[in-house]
Amino acid sequence: MAKTSLSSSSLFSNPDAFFYLLIPTIILWFVYFRMSRKRLYELAAQFQGLEGYPLVGSIHEFVGDPMKIFQKMWKLSHKYTKNGSPGKLWIGHRLIIFLSHPKDIEVIYGSQTHIYKSPEYGFFNSWLRSGILINNGEKWRALRKLIAPSFHLNVLRSFVDHFYKHSLSVVHKMKEEGSKEFDVHHYMGACTTEILLETAMGVDKKTHQVNGFEYASAVMKLCEILHLRQVKLWLRPDSAFKLTSYASEHNRLLKYIDELPQKVMKKKKADFLKKKQTTTEKCNTKSEEVKEAERGAQRLDAKRNKGEVTETVEGVSYGQSAGLKDDLDDDIGEKKRQPFLESLIENAANGANLTDEDIRDQINTIMFAGHDTTAAGSSFFLCMMGVRPDIQEKVVEELEQIFGDSDRPCTFEDTLEMKYMERCIMETLRLYPPVPMTGREPQEEIKLKSTDLTVPAKCTVLIGIFKLHRDPSIYPNPDEFNPDNFLPDKTSNRHYYAFVPFGAGPRGCLGRKFAMLQLKVLLSTVLRNYKIYSDVPQKDWKLQADIILKRADGFRIRLEPRKMTPKPKN
Numbered sequence: 001m002a003k004t005s006l007s008s009s010s011l012f013s014n015p016d017a018f019f020y021l022l023i024p025t026i027i028l029w030f031v032y033f034r035m036s037r038k039r040l041y042e043l044a045a046q047f048q049g050l051e052g053y054p055l056v057g058s059i060h061e062f063v064g065d066p067m068k069i070f071q072k073m074w075k076l077s078h079k080y081t082k083n084g085s086p087g088k089l090w091i092g093h094r095l096i097i098f099l100s101h102p103k104d105i106e107v108i109y110g111s112q113t114h115i116y117k118s119p120e121y122g123f124f125n126s127w128l129r130s131g132i133l134i135n136n137g138e139k140w141r142a143l144r145k146l147i148a149p150s151f152h153l154n155v156l157r158s159f160v161d162h163f164y165k166h167s168l169s170v171v172h173k174m175k176e177e178g179s180k181e182f183d184v185h186h187y188m189g190a191c192t193t194e195i196l197l198e199t200a201m202g203v204d205k206k207t208h209q210v211n212g213f214e215y216a217s218a219v220m221k222l223c224e225i226l227h228l229r230q231v232k233l234w235l236r237p238d239s240a241f242k243l244t245s246y247a248s249e250h251n252r253l254l255k256y257i258d259e260l261p262q263k264v265m266k267k268k269k270a271d272f273l274k275k276k277q278t279t280t281e282k283c284n285t286k287s288e289e290v291k292e293a294e295r296g297a298q299r300l301d302a303k304r305n306k307g308e309v310t311e312t313v314e315g316v317s318y319g320q321s322a323g324l325k326d327d328l329d330d331d332i333g334e335k336k337r338q339p340f341l342e343s344l345i346e347n348a349a350n351g352a353n354l355t356d357e358d359i360r361d362q363i364n365t366i367m368f369a370g371h372d373t374t375a376a377g378s379s380f381f382l383c384m385m386g387v388r389p390d391i392q393e394k395v396v397e398e399l400e401q402i403f404g405d406s407d408r409p410c411t412f413e414d415t416l417e418m419k420y421m422e423r424c425i426m427e428t429l430r431l432y433p434p435v436p437m438t439g440r441e442p443q444e445e446i447k448l449k450s451t452d453l454t455v456p457a458k459c460t461v462l463i464g465i466f467k468l469h470r471d472p473s474i475y476p477n478p479d480e481f482n483p484d485n486f487l488p489d490k491t492s493n494r495h496y497y498a499f500v501p502f503g504a505g506p507r508g509c510l511g512r513k514f515a516m517l518q519l520k521v522l523l524s525t526v527l528r529n530y531k532i533y534s535d536v537p538q539k540d541w542k543l544q545a546d547i548i549l550k551r552a553d554g555f556r557i558r559l560e561p562r563k564m565t566p567k568p569k570n
């Protein structure tokens with residue numbers, strides 16, 4: 001009897017039938033795929049840029065190491081995105097729209113709607129999981145509300161002594177290098193890691209026993225692997241990635257990095273329980289003085305709520321363009337002022353929707369977002385001082401005016417006097433923004449402001465911070481290090497979104513004030529103690545951007561002691 005239908009076994013045992021069915025299925029799927037994205041293709045066609053090949057896009061542009069990729073992208077950006085015009089490229093079937101005009105950046109950063117991170121951040125999932133940096137929607141909003149008060153200036157002021165102690169310690173460690181050339185990033189990475197542990201996490205070295213240098217190196221290597229997955233299409237699917245040697249290295253690094261939050265959380269939870277017990281005992285015997293102090297704090301809070309008291313520090317930018325404000329500038333009153341981890345543990349105990357895993361993920365996030373960025377920023381700054389001795393001398397003159405020939409510790413008030421130093425830090429962050437680009441996924445179409453173009457929904461929008469900061473129509477001689485770019489008359493005449501090293505708006509950096517304060521204390525302490533030399537001219541620096549911008553050729557400097565300050569106490 002003739003067969004009227006094909007059973008699955010006969011289908012697979014008959015290669016011809018399988019082939020005849022497979023081809024039309026693929027064609028049908030492809031037609032459907034293209035039709036369902038018709039609007040995206042129509043809008044994408046309006047943008048200048050790389051058209052790429054069907055299905056694979058422009059993956060051939062991403063061959064080679066991160067330094068080569070960065071150089072290639074920089075070259076392409078000159079071809080397709082002049083004076084801030086938008087550009088496009090395809091990675092596989094994913095459309096990437098590249099924006100670098102301040103008006104377009106304002107549309108994204110200034111919006112409460114375009115706050116969804118692009119899927120490229122998803123490669124961080126195995127590490128940062130529910131961390132604030134990569135989450136979206138209500139989860140992100142609740143975390144932001146919870147964490148932002150811990151990065152208010154009033155909490156940060158109390159960190160200045162810790163910043164100074166660690167800065168002095170790194171000054172003494174670097175003494176071992178003598179007059180040899182060395183990579184200062186190794187020291188900066190270890191120092192910024194240890195600062196975060198002692199301030200935001202609130203644990204000392206005896207408790208955490210983390211080697212700052214090893215932790216920073218592990219994070220850097222993990223970032224390299226995650227960045228490869230972002231740009232190399234063949235490493236994107238988990239199934240393919242698992243077959244590579246990167247996967248075992250990724251898992252090894254993650255295991256090591258994940259030990260830190262466990263240790264830190266255990267200690268802080270124990271501290272919290274102890275504090276709670278003591279507070280309960282004290283509350284039962286509250287003196288009249290304590291009650292009066294509490295009433296005073298409540299009165300102050302009430303005044304703040306009515307706007308009768310403000311706590312902004314005039315003339316200090318903390319990394320934000322003149323005129324821009326965000327939730328770090330909000331007045332938070334007395335009660336909520338607590339360092340990051342202490343605050344999370346207390347909130348969790350008081351019923352906030354936070355599991356232990358959530359807290360672990362926030363610790364990992366702050367450790368990553370807070371140490372590698374400031375390590376890169378400080379290393380670029382020191383290299384810059386090395387190649388611009390004229391500017392270094394001006395910074396030192398200012399420090400001499402503040403400190404005289406005293407070797408006293410740096411205070412919060414001193415940092416307010418460091419006006420020229422602040423301009424030099426801002427200029428470093430302009431030329432070498434540690435986060436060179438950020439990504440969003442618009443949930444709806446976006447009409448741009450610099451042109452008539454519309455960005456389709458559900459593509460990746462990259463904000464080119466590096467590109468924006470070197471736009472010659474905004475910064476004349478954009479490649480030249482010129483701290484005067486941040487003189488008040490210059491900043492007030494520029495678009496608010498022409499300088500965004502910390503991003504801006506609702507998803508802007510939570511640690512920008514922390515970073516600026518720490519950088520001032522750390523870098524002033526290094527410069528009070530050493531004269532910096534650098535033998536590689538700025539034009540020969542080799543940049544790479546594996547998530548955080550770095551010098552691929554190493555942050556090489558030499559030191560000459562100025563006048564040593566006393567040995568740090570532990």
Ligand code: HEM
Binds near residue numbers: 133370515
């Ligand atoms: C020079 C140093 C720093 C630079 C240049 C920098 C830059 C940035 C940028 C550009 C973003 C936005 C990312 C995006 O939109 O995808 C960001 C977000 C963030 N940064 Fe920083 N950052 C620095 C230091 C810090 C420090 C010291 C901390 C914490 C101690 C920190 C914590 C965060 C957090 C938690 C976010 C995520 C905010 C959110 O999604 O709501 N950063 N940072």
